Amino acid sequence: MSPRFEPFQQVVDPIAGSLAVSAVVAALPLLLLFVLLGVFRVRAPKAAIASLLLSIVLAIVGWHMPIVQVLSATAQGAFYAIFPILWILINALWVYKLTVATPWFEALGRTIRSISNDLRILAILVAFCFGALLEALAGFGAPVAISGAMLMAAGMKPLKSAIVALLANTAPVAFGAMAAPIIALNGVTNIPLHELSSMAGRQTPFVAVLVPLILVFIVDGKRGVRQTWPVALVSGVVFGVAQFLASNFLVVELTDVIAAIATVAVVLVMLRFWQPAEIVGMHNVKGSDTDAAEAELVGATATGRTGYGTSSGLGGVSRNGQPLPANAAGPGAAGSDAAGTGTDTVARPPARDVWMAVAPYLIIMAVFSIAQLPGVKNWLTAVGSVTFDWPGIDAVDPSGHQVSAHKFKLDHLKATGTLLLISGIITMALYRLKPLQGLRIYRDTLFQLRWTIVSVTSVLALAFVMNVSGQTNSLGFALASAGGFFAFLSPLLGWIGVALTGSDTSSNSLFGQLQVTAAQQTGLSPVLMAASNSSAGVLGKMLSLQNLAVASAAVGLDGAESVLFRKLLGWSLGLLAFITILVLLQSTPVLGWMVP
DSSP states (O other): OOOOOOOEEOOSOOSTTOHHHHHHHHTHHHHHHHHHHHTSOOOHHHHHHHHHHHHHHIIIIISOOOHHHHHHHHHHHHHHIIIIIIHHHHHHHHHHHHHHTSTHHHHHHHHHHHHOSOHHHHIIIIIIIIHHHHHHHTOTTHHHHHHHHHHHHTTOOHHHHHHHHHHHSSTTGGGHHHHHHHHHHHHHHOOOHHHHHHHHTTTHHHHHHHHHHHHHHHHHHHHHHHHHHHHHHHHHHHHHHHHHHHHHHSOGGGHHHHHHHHHHHHHHHHHHHOOOSSOOOTTTSOOOHHHHHHHHHHHHHHHTTTSSOOOSTTTOBOTTSOBOOGGGSOTTSTTOGGGOOSSSOOOOOOHHHHHHHHHHHHHHHHHHHHHTSHHHHHHHHHHSEEEEEOTTOOEEOTTSOBOGGGEEEEESTTSHHHHHHHHHHHHHHHHTOOHHHHHHHHHHHHHHTHHHHHHHHHHHHHHHHHHHHTHHHHHHHHHHTTGGGHHHHHHHHHHHHHHHHSOHHHHHHHHHHHHHHHHHHHTOOHHHHHHHHHHHHGGGGGGSHHHHHHHHHHTTOTTOHHHHHHHHHHHHHHHHHHHHHHHHHHTSTTTGGGOO
């Protein structure tokens, strides 16, 4: 029996009875978060806590939400941050640090560089292709954390590894975690799943074509594009075509798996017949303002000026689980002279070394693939998840329906983080690491992530307070009231949703039905607007504080969130403008034939 609390009904225009004014006030916590990060360079935990406190005050004073329910929504957001978000990050980073504790970390770097010693090509293979495969199987923060760490193992500098991993995690996201965002969109809108997947599959491939070109530019500037555009263009086109075919004609759940595997196969074949005019490694890659920013971050971390302690992520851990200095993490680690000049040919390690080096990632793929088998998936769904009423919340939306936060679904055995934990235990057994050593490494991982945990729990609490109080609805309804202009604002709404929640699935659950309602009121296609929420939303993921914190922690740069935010803001807005134009054209006879 649920505890009795005063029922609370959301109101979309509580401030002066004006929807416009209410929307502006509702946006203040988000504006504060972005301004503190991007303008004043405030550290992520402080920025997140400040924005959370403002949203709590607004919920109580402006939206008249009972204090008990506000606190309950705050607790629910923080708990959701731990399960599943941080549960994924902690275990993904732990698996990576297990490899650092063994000689196989060095072998991993040499194995990756034996495929290509060119960091620009590795950005495509590791961040774009392998990251897409991880996104398909796991989603959430796992692709960013793991691909960023692998790029560091190959010799890329930490800050650039984080930027590349974050930007690469865009095109696959709409179909990530076995198409969870599209399935969630189907659940809230009741639009047939095939129509939604087909529409999204006619939008995200255009982004996929651009992403590899942007990655090589980030790694090596104009020279990178000039020398590697053939492989960048081929990888983007192959991924986009495969994504279109899979989402429109095959199985939506396997869209990213098919696209990633097809792209890897084509790129590897292409590299047998084509190579860039110059091999660019860590010592002959062109310098940029990213390098200067990284030098400042590393210096601040080394002297303790970040205010959050020294991260052990740069140097990893030794074989006994103790922190290592940055130049001792093994060949290929960031800043290590052993990474080679970038022009030397790296010999492929012996076959056994190769298999042992990539074993953790093969184990992860195997565990997640097994978990997706029909019989196993059904069993995990039955015994590995529980749904219950969240205590302290009794709220309804403006139409009188209970808000989704009324119930909480806790995945335990079937959670992505749990599957990563199982993968780590198997890795420990394979590497013959003692249980106490594994526990010490896990402890060090938690210590490294302590401020990331504060950041992520605060920003998810912010999202839940805004959602349950109705602040998010005020913002959404204001955008939806723009009439025919809504075709221009629809992608922005999805972008805001993912930037706020860090999840395309959550954004679709939050704004999917609103997009459909607005489309019906303005004479636009509900399928187009709903799919646009997902396709455009993925471009906000690189700016969400959760993912910035994941990337920062994964590469061992404490307090780098504001730097990452500034470096990625332009790319995110540029790609948002690009897909907004595409959506506008698809809402007119020019490209209207693309809408199913």
